[in-house]
Amino acid sequence: MTNKGTAKKWAFKARFRRHAFGWKSQPAIKRVKEAVSEIKRAARQGKCVAAEGAILFLERLSPALEHVDSSSGAIGTAVNNAIGALVPIIAKAPVDECTREAWLERLFDAYQEDAIPYIESLGDHWGELCASKGIASRWADQLIDTCKLAWSPDPSLRGFFKGTTNCLSALLAAQRYEELLELLEMAPYKTWHYRRYGVAALAALGRKAEAIRYAEEGRGLNDSPVAIAQACEAVLLESGMIEEAYRRYGLRANQAGTYLAWFRAVQKKYPDKQTADILDDLVRETPGEEGKWFAAAKSAGLFDKAIALANQTPCAPQTLTRAARDFADKNPGFALEAGVAALRWLVLGYGYEITGLDVLNAYSFAMKAAKNAGREQETLKRVRELVAAEKSSDRFVNRVLGRELELA
Numbered sequence: 001m002t003n004k005g006t007a008k009k010w011a012f013k014a015r016f017r018r019h020a021f022g023w024k025s026q027p028a029i030k031r032v033k034e035a036v037s038e039i040k041r042a043a044r045q046g047k048c049v050a051a052e053g054a055i056l057f058l059e060r061l062s063p064a065l066e067h068v069d070s071s072s073g074a075i076g077t078a079v080n081n082a083i084g085a086l087v088p089i090i091a092k093a094p095v096d097e098c099t100r101e102a103w104l105e106r107l108f109d110a111y112q113e114d115a116i117p118y119i120e121s122l123g124d125h126w127g128e129l130c131a132s133k134g135i136a137s138r139w140a141d142q143l144i145d146t147c148k149l150a151w152s153p154d155p156s157l158r159g160f161f162k163g164t165t166n167c168l169s170a171l172l173a174a175q176r177y178e179e180l181l182e183l184l185e186m187a188p189y190k191t192w193h194y195r196r197y198g199v200a201a202l203a204a205l206g207r208k209a210e211a212i213r214y215a216e217e218g219r220g221l222n223d224s225p226v227a228i229a230q231a232c233e234a235v236l237l238e239s240g241m242i243e244e245a246y247r248r249y250g251l252r253a254n255q256a257g258t259y260l261a262w263f264r265a266v267q268k269k270y271p272d273k274q275t276a277d278i279l280d281d282l283v284r285e286t287p288g289e290e291g292k293w294f295a296a297a298k299s300a301g302l303f304d305k306a307i308a309l310a311n312q313t314p315c316a317p318q319t320l321t322r323a324a325r326d327f328a329d330k331n332p333g334f335a336l337e338a339g340v341a342a343l344r345w346l347v348l349g350y351g352y353e354i355t356g357l358d359v360l361n362a363y364s365f366a367m368k369a370a371k372n373a374g375r376e377q378e379t380l381k382r383v384r385e386l387v388a389a390e391k392s393s394d395r396f397v398n399r400v401l402g403r404e405l406e407l408a
Helices: 011-015 025-045 047-065 074-091 097-112 120-130 133-150 164-173 177-185 192-204 208-217 225-238 242-253 259-269 275-285 290-299 303-312 317-327 332-347 356-373 376-388 396-407
Strands: none
Touching: 011 025, 011 047, 025 047, 025 074, 047 074, 047 097, 074 120, 097 120, 097 133, 120 133, 120 164, 133 164, 133 177, 164 177, 164 192, 177 192, 192 208, 192 225, 208 225, 225 242, 242 259, 242 275, 259 275, 259 290, 275 290, 275 303, 290 303, 290 317, 303 332, 317 332, 317 356, 332 356, 332 376, 332 396, 356 376, 356 396, 376 396
């Protein structure tokens, strides 16, 4: 089946010209997301057309972004997310081998010319992009000699080859596992970026324990412990060793952007584990950060534990205030303690970009909960004692709540 996707007029094509975005990253990020959305919409009408659009976009991406300020990492993240979304569209397009090979040649040319680089993660997906063992094997044959030369023990021959990851990915997809492992033995240094292919090869050969050891041996100074834990966890889970996977790697492997997301990721991966046990294990995994698990404990309905954690080490006052607001009626005892804890951390100077309104909200929601719980006088006494103990030079909380406490 051939592809006639070139006839389609793509809106992104005019936007992604060489140096189209200057140095500003936000307009570029917006356009990248729009282009991905456009290609995804096209995929609903025709998989081959969308794949052709994805390749065209990836060819134009780096030249258009060449001058964009990438210091924050935001544009790099947007591009990697785009590649992650577009690779399956290209890989799953139902085209003949001739078309597939032509696509791969175009992508490889763009990959080689990627000077910044922006699309270097394409190499990690090369085996998937080949879409068949036969094509993957041909690409491995095409790249392996240069890869061996780049990793030669002879310093005069050794050098950098921008195709090493493509070769490893292709060997894995072609199921040439022993050859892949032999090639990795030539690597002049251990790095997880390459050794993860060895872990996958050993696991595919049924050598699960060896795969775990191989992964652990690959821990370099700059390698991600989370990525290594994820690979080891996957090997154990595929072997049915759920308890060992949890005990050795389950917590670190599921680390997420927030503590709440981390907790939920572990919960989802290990549904047979007791919720309280997961939380306790995560708290032990992060000593000194107990307060940051408040939201996770709250979401699990472990209210007493949530308050204990919030009072153990700093917890964001705004997070505690929101809890006081949300639970003032349905669980006033918990809400009261959350509000008082918020005030405690505010008095101690914690919180990001704190305003007078933040202080007033913490106080008002704490007192609302206290009223609902029939504990107004007790709570008012606690708040007055907290505020009186404020030691900061500007006594910010005192100034904000002074009038309120006089009138209470």
